[in-house]
Amino acid sequence: MLEVRGISVRYGQGAPALRSLHLRAGPGQVTAVVGGNGAGKSTLMKAVSGVLPFDGGRLEGGEILFDGRPVHGLGPTALVRRGIAHVPEGRRVFADLTVEENLRAGASTARKDVRASLDEAYGMFEVLAERRRQRAVLLSGGEQQMLAIARGLMSRPRLLLLDEPSLGLAPKVVERIGEIISVIRGSGTAVLVVEQNAAMALAVADDGYVLEQGRVVLSGTAAELRATDEVQQLYLGGSGSAEELLRFADRAPLARWSA
Numbered sequence: 160m161l162e163v164r165g166i167s168v169r170y171g172q173g174a175p176a177l178r179s180l181h182l183r184a185g186p187g188q189v190t191a192v193v194g195g196n197g198a199g200k201s202t203l204m205k206a207v208s209g210v211l212p213f214d215g216g217r218l219e220g221g222e223i224l225f226d227g228r229p230v231h232g233l234g235p236t237a238l239v240r241r242g243i244a245h246v247p248e249g250r251r252v253f254a255d256l257t258v259e260e261n262l263r264a265g266a267s268t269a270r271k272d273v274r275a276s277l278d279e280a281y282g283m284f285e286v287l288a289e290r291r292r293q294r295a296v297l298l299s300g301g302e303q304q305m306l307a308i309a310r311g312l313m314s315r316p317r318l319l320l321l322d323e324p325s326l327g328l329a330p331k332v333v334e335r336i337g338e339i340i341s342v343i344r345g346s347g348t349a350v351l352v353v354e355q356n357a358a359m360a361l362a363v364a365d366d367g368y369v370l371e372q373g374r375v376v377l378s379g380t381a382a383e384l385r386a387t388d389e390v391q392q393l394y395l396g397g398s399g400s401a402e403e404l405l406r407f408a409d410r411a412p413l414a415r416w417s418a
């Protein structure tokens with residue numbers, strides 16, 4: 160579905176943020192990219208979603224294919240039309256708009272079936288249904304993250320890009336995010352998630368990549384990565400803690416939750 164072939168990215172005259180990076184994200188799968196601060200995770204997401212130039216970045220080489228067709232060089236609107244939606248880091252919801260207005264803002268303008276998309280979003284995130292008339296600023300951090308994810312789903316993407324969805328959230332809420340990612344996959348949308356929280360990301364993912372200084376240093380199935388010494392020591396605290404989180408994958412979707 161998504162194939163990133165050897166892309167290199169640079170901002171200004173600085174060192175490359177991505178160096179000949181290869182990655183694949185398959186249909187119906189969750190693909191995780193983990194790595195520390197500055198590894199290049201957000202840059203990868205920005206490159207795939209077409210927003211890189213708005214942030215002063217440029218693709219210096221390589222190509223990005225979606226369903227076998229080149230998509231690098233397309234802008235974000237064209238990419239949403241092709242089926243790629245991006246939920247950027249930092250829960251950027253429109254604070255003064257209501258939950259429903261935020262969701263409507265995520266629907267592609269060409270779509271007539273916004274009502275059906277709203278109903279789906281409310282079915283998946285009941286807490287948003289209950290608060291549809293509230294301004295987003297009144298939601299908790301976890302609820303705002305849910306709103307950001309639900310808004311991304313409003314364009315009915317085939318691939319959802321999630322940038323650090325667990326950032327700054329309490330462990331219980333991180334657990335909910337993991338469950339939601341599994342639910343999204345269950346609904347047929349592929350997910351590419353970048354995370355510093357490797358335990359959560361590798362617990363819900365099918366495949367994964369470890370990024371360091373703009374390069375892929377390890378890749379494999381999520382199970383393989385969880386078992387490596389490098390991932391254990393660097394990202395999972397050496398305790399096998401990801402195993403505890405595996406229950407995400409088997410759990411039925413939550414009917415209702417609040418952060």
Ligand SMILES: Nc1ncnc2c1ncn2[C@@H]1O[C@H](COP(=O)(O)OP(=O)(O)OP(=O)(O)O)[C@@H](O)[C@H]1O
Pocket residue numbers: 170171173176194195196197198199200201202203214215216355
């Ligand atoms: N807009 C920008 N202008 C200049 N340099 C940037 C910009 N955005 C990112 N960088 C640099 O690119 C490199 C990769 O940053 P990126 O934000 O992609 O990493 P990350 O893995 O997402 O880290 P974090 O978890 O801290 O967001 C870093 O060296 C960073 O300083």
